[in-house]
Every structure is written in structure tokens, then in C-alpha cells.
Amino acid sequence: DGLFSTRLVWRAQLRYTHPHRSDPRGVSNFTTRSDSSNFEARRLRMKIGGHGFKPWIDYYFEVDLQPSRDVDDDAAASSARVIDYRITLQPIDEIGLRVGQWKIDFNRERVDSSGRQQFVERSIVNRVFTIDRQVGAQIRGRLFKETYADMRYWAGVFNGEGRSVNNPDNDMMYMGRLQWNFLGRDLKWRQSDVSFHKLPTGSLAFAAATNNGKCSRWSSSGCGNLSGLTGPSATSQNFKTEQYVQEFAFKYRGLSIQQEYHWKDVEDKRNMTVHKYKGMYAQAGYFFHGLVPQIPEKLELAFRYAFVDAPVASNVALTDEREEYTWGLNYFFSGHDNKITVDYSILELEDASTGMSYDDNRIRVQWDISF
Template sequence: MCLLVLTMMVAGKPGNGYAGDIIADVLREKGVITKEDWIRIQAAREKEEAETQEKLKQEFPVKVGWGKKGFTVETLDGKWKTALQWRFQGRWTYPERSDPRDGAAFSDNPESTFELRRVRMKIGGHGYRPWIKYYFELDLQPTRDDDDDPASSSTRLLDWRITIERFSWLQLRVGQWKINYNRERVDSSGKQQFVERSIVNRLFTIDRQMGAMIYGHLFPGTMVDSWYFAGVFTGEGRAVSNDDDNMMWMGRFQWNFLGRDLKFSQSDVEYHEQPAASIAGGVYTTIGKCTRWSSSGCGNLSGFTSPSAASDGQFRVDGIVEEAAFKWRGFSFQHEFHWKQVKDSRIAEGAPGHRSNLFGSYTQVGYFFHDLLPVIPKPLETAFRYAFVDPNIAASGDFRQEFTGAFNWFFAGHRNKLTLDVSHLTLDQVVGNDLTEQRIRLQWDVSF
């Protein structure tokens, strides 16, 4: 009896579970305690452990961890969760930081630049219910030119949004984010196949806007698997209030015709065993001061009045995009064709400059050749992109082209990768030979 009491005391002490189990097993093997005694000892231990766990839950009802979205803190009931992630994108470029757009940029002095292209802090999760989600993203240090206002490189809030995902077929998002108009722009800068987006992006993206959108996933897993998006926004870009009662209206429809959803991400790092493909189309219309948009907010295309000098509702801008994408066994394909029209209300109907039409397109492919030639390292991807833009089809000498080849080395998917790309850029000339420039860029993109 004394041995039995002693055994139960040892087994019941917090932290002595392993020792207590050994003692109980030894005593049972030697016949000092019966099988029934051993069962009671185990039951007492399990009860003690359950009570200890319940006490811990009441005193500290959260768990911490790390995953693909960074450091996480989550309540044990699953109703609250926050993920924090840091992202660094360091880049070296020569001889241009950005895409040259005119003759002066093509012929200026070369620049060799190291820059922190993107330094981001991302905070996201859910609250009250797992289907009430939120997300914030801060840009901590955008790189600027030496003659820029220092404020242009100050910390700025890029995204803030709340999403209600109670039903997959009907979801609601409100806030500020890169609205779901075209794939290249919605694809995160950390999930690109090249160092930067194509020359098409600057002219045709509608970027981040403030507003509301409904969207949904219809008939998943079938041949009519599809997504729809419909939203209304201020139309003035990131963190800019509206100047009148006109709004931006946007719609997009995406058909995953092979019955498998294709996420907004470039390169087939997931290695799709089954082919996944989509075709999509988007439209938008807005009236305001802006003729282009970027992460900096409302801006103007070359040759158009700047937002600070434009009158309220001066420009009507309409756009259409056609899009296709495909991934299968390490191969990826992505394509967009854009049309955009800008009407200037300050210029009379029919007069030169009243209506301007823009066209642009890109096509890119990538492949992990290890699947064909095992001698090639598995993390290495090769990619190529062709793009063109015509900023005004009625004008000459402004047609630009981009030919870019790239190599990606994925240390941990898109969360840690090294990218090297080389571009041949051209600008048509009315008289004489076209202007050309070659550019090389090296970038490390890593998230913690």
C-alpha cells in the first residue's frame, strides 16, 4: 500500500509524468501492484494532465507559431488570429532603375544603383469569426531620386481591408487594396517571375483604390469553375479623396475552364501535377483628375495635365483587358492585352487631343527545365517575356517594346528567391534608327 501511494504521488507531480510512468511500469512488472492499480494510476495521471491543460488554457488562451504568412498569434478557440511578416526586396540595376520612356531617358548617362526596392511589414488575420478577415501592409522605405522630396520615401500605408468570406460564392471586401482588375498587377511583387512587372503595367494598371467590392467563386471543381468581381471605388488612387461625385466602376470575370482554380501568382513553384488554366476579362470606367495610377496614388500619363492642375472631372478614362494564364508541371504562361481610352473634357469633341487611345500587351513563359533534364538544378527556373505599349495610336515615335530573359533560383518558393534578368528595350523613332537600351537587374526577395 505504501508503495502504491508513493507511486501515485510521483506520477501526479507536474513535470514528473515520464518518471512516474516508468515507476508504475516497473512496479507492475515486479508484481508489486496489480493491473487494476496500474490502470487507476494512469487514469489519475491523465486526469491531472487534463486539469493542468485546462488551467493553462484559462490563464493563457493563445498559441504562437510560424508559417508561410510569418509569425502568428491565435486564440485557442480559433476566433482571433494575427500574422506578422517582414519582407525585404534588395535590388541592383544598370544602367536604368526604371523603364526608359522617351528619348532623353534612352540617351542619358548610365546609373548603377543598389536600392531597397521594397521593405514591407504585413499584418493580417481574422477576428470574431474565421471568415471575418483583415489585412494591412506598410511600405517602410521606398527608394527615391536625389532630387525628390524626402517625403516620397517616408513610410506609407499601402493596403488596409476587411473581407467577409462567409460564403465562397458571395464575399465582400471594403478598404484600400490592389483591386482585382488584371492578373499582372494583382500578382504580388513578391510573386513575380521577373525582377519587376512589364512596361505595360505603368500605363494600364488601376492599382490601389478605396472602395467596396463583391466577388465569389462559382461551381468550383467543374468545367465552369469561375470567379466574378464587381466593385465601386473613389477612382483617385491610394489615400486620395474624391474630387466630385463620380466613381470608378470595375468588373472582372475569370473562367478556370479545366476545373482547377489558378491563383494570383507567377511561376509554377507549386508544380501543378494537373494542368490549370484560366481566361479572363475586365472592364472599368471613371471620371476624375487621374489618367494613371500607381502605389503613389493618382498620377498622369505623359502629355496629360497633372492631377494638381486638372479640373474636377476633367478626364474620362475607360479600360478593357483580356487575359490568359496556364500552369502545368513546372511550365507557366501568362498573357494580357489592354485597351485604354482617355477623353479630355477641356478639349472640344473632335478636336485633336480630345480622345486618346492606348494599346499594350505582354506575354511571358517560364519553365523549370529540371523536369526534362535532371542535370539542371531543381530550384532553377528560366523565363522570357515580350511586351509592347503604344501610348497614343494617333502619334508616331512613341511605340516601345521589351524583350526580357530571366533566371530564378528559389530557396524557399517565392518567400526566398534570387532573380537575375536582362532586358532589351526599344523606342520607335519617326526619323532614323530606333533607340535601344540594354538593362541588367539582380534582386533578392525574402520574407520572414
């Protein structure tokens, strides 16, 4: 009936990589290359969503069915786990409430589903700057809809310890985001202009977040730490993090542009040091069929550049710089629901301690399909 609805989706993201499964980060990843030729179900997901009781009470659950693991990991490391659960009350566009655990709407690259990306994987910026999934509550809404002041806002409070973790203390994470839809139209959280926007559509956004706790970074596994910073088993409240992001996105007639600039300060309260990180990515894609009709209609070409500046953990005055250049090719059999992506990356590291530079490259092939 109209009061209840439900939809169940199964998704598989099947990937082949060579020679690196993930982005190389330290000098040793570049020099002592341990090549691997790997088939992987990078993401197996079960998604359930719908509404209940009222048309404006939405729910959504997402189960990560099988995180892949290394050969020396325990079998339990590949157990199924919930990553998203959220209930959204949105009686009117202007204000709503969401509670649960989800990627908390800090920046576009992270919130765009891994199945709605332009490349095989997110940029090198993601590991350092994502706030990922958090447990808590958030108000959210859209104001001045379809005017030049059209904007969305988000403000929330969370445990701040990442996926599924209880808060060990009274310190909460706070976040806010303001997004200006400067042409009066809203862009969905998805990359590539698959739906071929006939009217130019863009957004400019700023967001900030702060936390006191044991984590200096977050991922689908929960609370973690950046290279050189001590793990979550240490004494409470090690780190005060502050993060800011500027974000831009635009789509028009098969062209898509997306860019973010991140700042992140991590104050290590035990060692009395401050670690300052900066990062940026910019990417663009285009369906060249619009220019050259001989090129297949469902084929997109894309390019991405990214850099991450990270302090050397033992001497925060020094800054290592990593860069990524990625060329990507998407063939959308049925939009993002059934697509093949190939990408090729050149990955570079400038090591501040020695002044040496390193680089490597990587090829990835991926089929993403949802049933």
C-alpha cells in the first residue's frame, strides 16, 4: 500500500588489479614492489530501503557481505557487517531529521556511492580526509528551492568513533555543511553525467567537522589512525581533529566536473604535536559521443588529478607529498547499475626526509552490477 514500501538490491563490484590492490603510500610500497595479480569482490552489498508508517519516514540498511582479506587474516575478518542503517524523517523539504549510522554528508567524493563513481576507486585524498560513517543524529533540509539562493544544509552530532563503536566518553563529533545550488537545481550524489543534464547544474559547498577522541581517521572498518599516529587502544582522547572542505560539482550535457580541497589538523594531545594535512582532487569526464557520433553513446572518458600533503610523523615540520594521475574509461551498459570501468594511474611520492621521488603505475578493471 502507500504507507509501506520496500526495495531489496544486490550489488557486486568485481575487480581485477595489478600490481597494487590499494594506493601505495610509503617509500617501501614503491621500492620493494610486491606485485600482486588479484581478483576481488571489492564490494558485495545487500541494500534494503523503503518507507513505513508515513510517506516521509524512510529507512535504509546496507550490509557489506564479504570484506576481502589477506591470506594471513582470520576467517572472521570476512564476515558480513552492516555499514549503513538510517532512518530519515523529512516531513517538509526545509527541515528533517536523520538518525542512525551513515556516511555523514561531509564531502561529495565519499558520499557518492562506490557504485556511482567515475573511476574504479576514490582518489588518494579519501583515506586521509574521509569522515566516513558515524553513529548519531543530524538535521538537514533544503531552502529557497529552485531559486538562485537554492541551498542544502546539514548539522549533526555523533559519537565520533566510527562505524558501530560506542562512545567511551562524553566528547561528541560535530559537523556542519552548507551547499549552494547556484543554478537553482540540485545535483544528486553520483558521478558521471549518465543522465545527460539538459540544463547546466552545479553546486558549491563548504563543510567543517571536529572531534575529540581516539581516532585520527575513519574507514568502513571504524576507528583508525593515520600513519605514525597511535592506535585506538591507547588512553582516551588522544586526538583533537578539525577538518574543512571546499567542494565544487557541475554537470551539463554529458560533461561532469568535480573538485574538493581539504584541510585537516590533528592535535596529538599525548605527544603535544599538531599534524597538518592538505589534499585536493579535481576530475572531469565527458561522453564524447556528443562531439564525435562514431564514439559509442555509452562510453565516457575521464581524468583525475589529486595530491595529499602529509607531515612526517616523527618530524611534523617536514611534509611528504603524494600525487595521483588517473585516466578512466566507463562503459555504461545500463547506467551505474551495470557498467565496466578501466582505469590507469601514475602514482608519485616525494619523500621529504630524503628528498627522493618515487613513482609507480597501476591498472584496474572493474565490473559493477546491481540486481
